[in-house]
Amino acid sequence: MNLTDKEYVERCRDGHPEDFSLLVDRYQKPLFSYLAGRTQGGRDAEEAVQESFVRAFLSLKKLRKPESFYSWLLGIAGRIAKEQFRALAHRQRDQEAAETMMADANDSVEDYPLEEAIAVLPETYRRVILLRYYEGLSCQELATRLDMPLGTVTKTLSRAYTLLRQELKTREGVAENIQTNHT
């Protein structure tokens, strides 16, 4: 059983909650990388990953576009990261320090749009990127896993790179504009 995000979401809603583990398996690593840059990292990031999945599961009925599960999950994760910082500030009773820390964390992670850019890739390309870089599969292993010739894997990977670079260029261009306008 190797289904699309949409099919897994529908199965979870349709009385197979255990299938949610396959979505967790698919996205836990990129989600961790995403959150590592938006939290204190390590244990905090892992807790935020867990919390994101649990909340996503509990709100699964509200997801209008099941095929956009990962983008939606990143949205939830972003909110959880903010909550963590607010909680930290509350604990430290020093809102200013926490905000500085949050700003520093966001500044220090130049790669943070990467996971967002991956999230908007069409699913075929996203799967290839995730399996290659987050699951560590070689191209030959990818060909076996996805049951496609090695040449097709290379082509899919090439196309995924093109789309990813376009998306990053757009996002980084927007980010640069915002920064320029603010200074």
Next chain:
Amino acid sequence: MNCAECRDHLVACAEGLLDREEFLQCQTHLESCADCREEYQSITRLQQRLVASGQAAAEVSVIAPVMQRILHEREKPERATIMSRLLKHRWGFGLSAAAGVAAAIILFAILAPANVQAKAVEILAKGAQAAAKLTSIHLRGQLRTAPGDNFGYINADAPFYTIEVWKQFDPDLKWRIEKPQRVIVMDGKSTVMLIKSGNVGVKLPQRTTSAFDTDWLQRIANLSNALTNELKNALAKGWKLGVTEETGPDGKLKSVVTIMATSGLPDNDYGKNAFMENADTRRVYHFDAASGLLEAAQVYVVRPSGEVQIFDLSEIDYNQPIAADTWALELPADVSWAKLPESLPKLPDNEKYSSITAEQAARAFFEACGREDWDEAGKFMSPVNEQTKQYLGGVQIVSLGDAFTSKSYGGKFVPYEIKLRPQEFTVRVSNENPAHRYVVTGICDTNLNVQQDLKWTNPPAILPDNDTYAKMSPAEAAKACLDAWKRLDWDEMRKFDPGYDVEDEKAKAATAEKNGTDPHGRIPLMEVGEASWSAEQSAWFVKCRAYQTKKWNLAVRQDNPVKRWQVDGGI
């Protein structure tokens, strides 16, 4: 190569997927074209970001805690349903409450399949969570295997041998895995394997998390991940899950999860069911229901002819201190060290060995052994030690077949039949009997010392065609006897050999056949020579030679940096 062609190849180039010629063409173009070079650098920068992002998350595994939380959340209303259904059927909990009277088994199979699966997922997730922060683990069990063969090797027809795993996670990673003739120790700095049966050592100069075909055992030792992966695979591959609950001998409630796992290999694949990773198995996990900790496990190989238990994990110690000497490995003084495939030297005439076929490599290896040219044999195998020389010296090739592959193995298998170095012996014959024909009275060495005395309790009978046999010379009689043995022609053999010896051989042949091996194969090829009279012993002695033959598949692989075929097993 022009710009368009080059750009089509850039990702493949960055991924190292181009062949040498394409790679050189691509590099040549990049050196001369600034635009394509910029494009290539942009791709490699993105590749580096992806690699770094993936590596940062390499150790993350939250499936078990997430699934435990969400199933717990979801189960609140579900539990009432399960309880009421069980009570309605007057099964289960009532009996279970009377624990100690008898073990009560509650079959969750009465629930809808989705609920069985959800329950199995919950138990596995709880088990994974319970084993999440171990400082050490010690596993002890029994495996049907060969005592000196690979750790992954299983054989449903073999006896059980003890297998043990010690793994320390904290303060630093160390592990030891041992079966009777093979042991590996990773002491935190390096990894050393000793194959006692071959007196061979293999050393990896670094700390490892797994090595030398121990993956399946390492996975069990990393219990939390193992259970998470079982859960993941079961769901992803649609493996059938079952759940029962029972009261254990200690009076405590146990949860038992059964998983029917398939290897995905076709039934006719050579590697199928020969290694743990390639077997279709039924796995049974026994958890303590309260703590969620795994207490025992069994693995059964599922074959068309039925199930055979191959692994019994009966003892699991969690977080117990492991004695310091566990990480020490005593090596024999004369141990031979094997070269690692990645450190094989490139030979001056390397091309001669890398460009040949698997069959040619097998032939060259056996021929070198036959000539006792150990330098040459050593180009195909490491190490070639005294035991190898003793065994393969003087070997002759009877036949070599076409190489074949298995989906589970990166090399090739070459079918072979070889004749090992001949063993010389003599057959003692005598015609001092009422039938006056030569019969066998003993098997002796070349100095005529008796190795096996074959006394006739009843004298040889006079046969209807006794004259034919009475005319045979001592050498002809010995040959006729050995030929009849080779043909498994027991009636004919009985004319030359005492009945009890024939019955003994007949029983051995039947056992071989029952075990699925060729009963002819266990009998060596024999040559019969001249006979000579010993006045001292009043008997004829016929010189004979036995060639033990072996028919099997030589495993050879070429996936090393110098692309030389290396003998990897099957000897």
